[in-house]
Amino acid sequence: MAARLRDVAALAGVSVKTASNVLNNHPHIKASTRAKVEAAIAELHYRPNISARKLKYGRAGFLALAVPRMQSPYFAELAAEISAEASELGYIVLLDVTGATAEAERIVLDGMRSHVIDGVIFSPLALSADEIARRADPLPMVLLGERAIPPGFDHVSVDSVTAAAAMTEHLLSLGRRRVAAIGRESVQGTASVRLQGYRQALTKAGVAFDAEIVVGVAHYERQDGYQAMQQLLALPERPDAVFCFNDLMAIGALRACAEAGVRVPQDVAVAGFDDIAEGRFSNPTLTTVSVDLQELSRQALRLLISRIDGSTTPAESIIIPYRLELRESTVGAASTRVTPSQPTCPEPAHVP
DSSP, X not given: OOOOHHHHHHHHTSOHHHHHHHHXXXXXXXXXXXHHHHHHHHHHTOOOOHHHHHHHHSOOSEEEEEESOSSSHHHHHHHHHHHHHHHHTTOEEEEEEOTTOHHHHHHHHHTTTTTSOSEEEEOOSSSOHHHHHTOOOXXXXXXXXXXXXXXXXXEEEEOHHHHXXXXXXXXXXXXXXXEXXXXXXXXXXXXXXXXXXXXXXXXXXXXXXXXXXXXXXXXSSHHHHHHHHHHHXXXXXXXXXXXXXXXXXXXXXXXXXXXXXXXXXXXXXXXXXXXXXXXXXXXXXXXXXXXXXXXXXXXXXXXXXXXXXXOOSOOOXXXXXXXXXXXXXXXXXXXXEEOOTTTOOSSOEEEO
């Protein structure tokens, strides 16, 4: 027979109420009492009845994070940040990997797992804004990502248009004029907004857009960046700089340059986006757009928990600050951090 809470309390030598307070992460519990109850939970392999808990307390104590993939270091680092921040607030985060398929994303949107969670943080890729707008499930939800979001949804994102423009401007400021771009072919989402920023910077600098040096890819993986860079290096007139729309592709591009005997940054400057840990240890180290994942996590959880608590205020759109991390792949050994002025305000921007 499965252990009950009263069994945990009896083994720990405390009341059922005290055992319940420990289970619900009540702040005013002695460390010694908490340790006894946690030891009893472990010994009895106690598992709370989530459905009953939600009926009794109105909450299950679980949140869901739905992301496209976990192979991406960006999403892995994001999941770690959200889990850590949620734990401080007394919540456990359950991970749902959608594979960026419309079918899996509809399951998240329609709330088929809502009986075991209190709310969900969702990063959709496959669904259109119209499909998201048709959501009827009342489960609290916060959306992440750089894409069009219909009215009425809380949303946390980075201004990728401005960030991509700033990175492209950095490459142009080095005297590079044949600045290539590597990114997925898309009419919505990350690729489209980063391409928009790239083109804005070219126009501002009076540099003509050249479709020949904008390479579309199937995915945002190292292999895609590697193959795209090989394609660019095979051109009669090579680019002198490359902006990859994420760091994984930039890592692949660096490998292609190394194999071809192309010096980075002397012959070609290479930049990415996301500031994953791998880029800080690549050779050369990778210049990138760095997003404050801790702040992104805090803001997403703040919005979600306010909805769980019953807030009926208008939906918020939060823009998270970014900075440029200038490293060896564009500026050589003299690494410098540059912070663009507009998007890096001390507090995240709120968009009505």
